[in-house]
Amino acid sequence: MLVPRTAAEVRKIRDCREWRDRARPQQLRDFPYCQLCDKKNGAQIPAVQVDHIVPLEVGGAPFDPKNLQSLCKRCHTIKSAGEARERNKSKTNEQERLLKDSDRGNGRSSRRSAG
Numbered sequence: 786m787l788v789p790r791t792a793a794e795v796r797k798i799r800d801c802r803e804w805r806d807r808a809r810p811q812q813l814r815d816f817p818y819c820q821l822c823d824k825k826n827g828a829q830i831p832a833v834q835v836d837h838i839v840p841l842e843v844g845g846a847p848f849d850p851k852n853l854q855s856l857c858k859r860c861h862t863i864k865s866a867g868e869a870r871e872r873n874k875s876k877t878n879e880q881e882r883l884l885k886d887s888d889r890g891n892g893r894s895s896r897r898s899a900g
């Protein structure tokens with residue numbers, strides 16, 4: 786079962802020796818090219834990032850090679866952005882409502898004098 790992690794816990798994993806000195810370089814040695822680009826179109830793009838297939842934030846295994854994939858910068862950016870969007874979905878709806886609200890109240894008088 787997956788147990789979500791806080792941002793601090795995720796940071797701790799990314800900072801620890803086990804990750805920096807072992808799991809990450811090991812993965813890049815085993816898979817020096819972006820595995821997503823390879824899967825998509827057989828392109829060999831040098832990997833610069835090691836990504837967790839199941840993100841650490843949602844409780845993915847930190848050092849299990851089965852949960853790791855080498856990515857080029859572009860793929861990693863795209864994947865991270867997608868995940869952040871997923872996480873922020875409910876928050877975004879809320880923000881959009883607030884934004885619309887403040888747009889409407891953009892006149893020069895403050896709202897509390899209405900009425």
Ligand SMILES: [Zn+2]
Nearest residue numbers: 819822857860
């Ligand atoms: Zn790629």
